[in-house]
Amino acid sequence: MPAYWLFKSEPNTWSWDQHVAAGTAEWDGVRNHQAKNHMIAMKRGDQGMFYHSGKDKQVVGVVRVAKTYYPDPTDKTGKFGMVDLEVVRTLKSPVTLAQIKAEPRLSDMVLVRNTRLSVQPVEPAEWKIVLAMAK
DNA sequence: GCCAACGTTGGC
């Protein structure tokens, strides 16, 4: 059973378009222990939603874990690592934060409850609902 | 541009 995740990115820093162009990219720069622990728990083949924070505030694509947790060379302290994420597909119609907040069955999503966490687990039921909303 | 939430730092 693959697990599901959500990866948050500020499009000015790293956008979905950039990730699509790259195909597979390192998810570096995470400096939060909760987010780090989620990445440690990831297995190859796990899927994730790619969420744009900031002006966009919507889920725009689906990615897959292509490489499990390994050290992040951009972290000089050596405490943090990263995973590699491969593009699966772009959502036909992005699912906005407003739509997610308006859906009662998604009221427990970490995205709603803990807005600042950049890497989050997603429940299988939540995953299904969000992707159904994306058509 | 503001501010709430929350993580981190540093003084004691």
Place this chain on the structure above:
DNA sequence: GCCAACGTTGGC
């Protein structure tokens, strides 16, 4: 080891 001060994230 506690906690106040501070910085950052991210929604509004």
